[in-house]
Amino acid sequence: MQPVIIEARWGLPRSQTVPNTFVPVQFPLKLVDRRMIAPTVAHCQFVRDDGQPLDFHPGQFIQIHFDYADGTPTKRSYSLATIHDHALGPGEAVEIAVSFVPGGSATALFEGLEIGDQLQASGPYGRFCLQPGDHNQRYVLIATGTGVTPYRSMLPLLAEAIATRGVQVVLLQGARNPTELLYGDDFRAFADAHPQFRYVPCFSRDVPEQPHADVRHGYVQQHLAEFAPDAAHDIAYLCGNPDMVDICLEALKAAGLPSAQIRREKYVSSTPPKV
Structure with a gap:
């Protein structure tokens, strides 16, 4: 991919x-x-x-x-x-x-x-990066598959934004089942150490037997509305499956977010899995 x-x-x-x-x-x-x-x-x-x-x-x-x-x-x-x-x-x-x-x-x-x-x-x-001039109150990060890798690299910058600006962060990560959830331990550990960071794995097929309270069943796009995207406070990042990116883009626009507050990157492969 x-x-x-x-x-x-x-x-x-x-x-x-x-x-x-x-x-x-x-x-x-x-x-x-x-x-x-x-x-x-x-x-x-x-x-x-x-x-x-x-x-x-x-x-x-x-x-x-x-x-x-x-x-x-x-x-x-x-x-x-x-x-x-x-x-x-x-x-x-x-x-x-x-x-x-x-x-x-x-x-x-x-x-x-x-x-x-x-x-x-x-x-x-590439320019799919956090920006030093951002003044938002929350980052909404959404990913499927290997689209979550940029967010892993951003964790220290997110920690700095949380500490210096009081930023809230929510990460919705899509996978078909727990075995396909990439870097989940890293994100959960970061969430445990930073209460302003909410980590929400979304499993489209199988969920863990004893899931964390923030685990969801379904696709990330189905749960985006739960977090009430707000143009006055949010900057959103979309990365991964093209269908997911398109659906979430339209949902964010419908919630009032302008294009300047939606940063997106599509991943394609010869046979992209549906997650």
Whole structure:
């Protein structure tokens, strides 16, 4: 699954986005760790293997460059999942979540990757970020699948906003069942440590046997209204399944939020799961 930037208003300078004519400078990434965090999702750690740092703004993504079987060059984009609590220096790892799609070219690439192997990458790119000029009272974060990875990287910035501005945060995360809930332990621990952060996993199929009080059954878009989006107080972020993004976008607009207060990023894949 790869993210496609649809809209992220009030973002970083356009020099850090990816215009159609842009030719990226590539650099080597070395795989240093990998573990499965869901039946079809791997959490991968890489270090830049040329002695240079790979720092980023939470919410940005990198591109992995490789060739199809016929030699045609291609690339895939992956949001950075690293919990960004300091500027990363040389040798420090960045993390991504990789969805394995049957028959996918990128899936074959990552499945064949061994610890110590290299990939070619470029970036970081993107403007799906928290903004220093935000004066909202609440962030409404909504995600499905690997679309939750940008929010994991944002946790230290959210903690700072909570501490300095008294911001409230609600995260609605969609998954089909508990085994597919990505980084749930990280978000629950953050919620336990920060009462202003409310974590709401939404399971479209199976729910845990003894669910937390904030667990919901259904799709994230079905539960958005419960949290009463308010144009006077909220900035919303949408990331993940295109259908979810479109439905939530319309719901937020119907609640009165202007486009400038809705920041969105769609993820597409060859066979996107419905979550």
